[in-house]
Amino acid sequence: MDGVSSQLLHSNVPPTDEQSDYVRQLVLQRQQEALDLEEQYRITYAALLDIDARRKQNQRDIEVLGAVFAPIRRIPVELLAEIFQFCIPTLAGYDPNYRISDPCSVPIVLTRVCSVWREVAVNTPHLWTGLVLRLPNRHGNVNLPMVETLVHRSNPLPITVTIHSDQIGTSLYDQSTGALTILPAVFGIPQLVERVETLDINLFIRDIHHSLRQLPIPIFPALQTLILHLGKGQHWRRTLATFLEFFGYSPVKNIISNMSSVAPNEW
Structure with missing residues (x-):
């Protein structure tokens, strides 16, 4: 101023x-x-x-x-494959919501990091030996081409297959014929049938034994362990007996059920 x-x-x-x-x-x-x-x-x-x-x-x-200059870039692919295997959930920590075919599952994520990791992951059979098929919708549909791809990646190792559904009712049946759709579809994959060593079936479905009796009995030449988690309905004994008959031609050594333990010689 x-x-x-x-x-x-x-x-x-x-x-x-x-x-x-x-x-x-x-x-x-x-x-x-x-x-x-x-x-x-x-x-x-x-x-x-x-x-x-x-x-x-x-x-x-x-x-x-x-x-x-990251150290992981200098790790041999053989060691990288070993590291990848530590990322896979084990049966002891089984999560029914985990699906190997899920885009966010560990093996799938590993294939999307870079071309090197994808090649290592795709060519590491141990990453793909645990196949969990969690039925995602009311029709019980499963992406069979994806399942075939994952089974192929696990070749030639034995595989563990879990078929899981927490839906109660007729959601796994063909509405027109009443036939069970998911089991024959999955069991129609030759490589799966030939190499499945452990089969874990978690199905809480009413009257499933009626449809099982309509299906051709498959033979799983490598099947060692059969795990059955079945709904505790009024016909559970009949359902369990039908499952045991269904897998009676496979060389099963261990059978585990949420109803009872059954020795193969007691079939």
């Missing part, structure tokens, strides 16, 4: 015409300076944003380039 404006601001004396013109010019001058400062601020702020963006991009580049 100059002397004239300061004097006017600190007193109640009305300005003269000359002083009024002077103050008006001073206001216009300050307004122009404010516009100039606003423009300088905009330019400077934009420059700071640009510098900050380049700084962050530079940091990302450093991190990306640093990944080239």
Whole structure:
């Protein structure tokens, strides 16, 4: 502030015409300076944003380039395959919601990291030997081409298959014929039938024994363990007996049921 404006601001004396013109010019001058400062601020702020963006991009580049020296890149593929196997859930920690065909399951995720990991995962049969088919919808549909692909990847190892459904009712049946649709579809995959060593069936379905008797009896030449989790309905004994008859031509050594334990020589 100059002397004239300061004097006017600190007193109640009305300005003269000359002083009024002077103050008006001073206001216009300050307004122009404010516009100039606003423009300088905009330019400077934009420059700071640009510098900050380049700084962050530079940091990302450093991190990306640093990944080239990551120890895992130098691990032999044989050891990498061994490491991958520790990521797979075991039967002891079986989660009925886990599905190997799920896009978020461990084996599938490993195939999507990079081309090297995909090749290692696809060519490591141990990653694909635990096949859990959790029926996802009311029709009991299963993506059979996907199942065939996963079974092929486990070749030539024996496999463990779990067929799981917590739905009670007729959801696994063909509505027109009443026939059970899921079991013949899955059991129609030759490689699966030939190499399944452990079969875990979790089906809580009413009157399943009626449809089982309509199906051709399959022979599982490698089947060693049969695990049956069946609904505790009024016909559970008949259902259990039907399952035992259904698998009676396979060389099963261990049979585990939520109803009772059954020795093969007691069939």
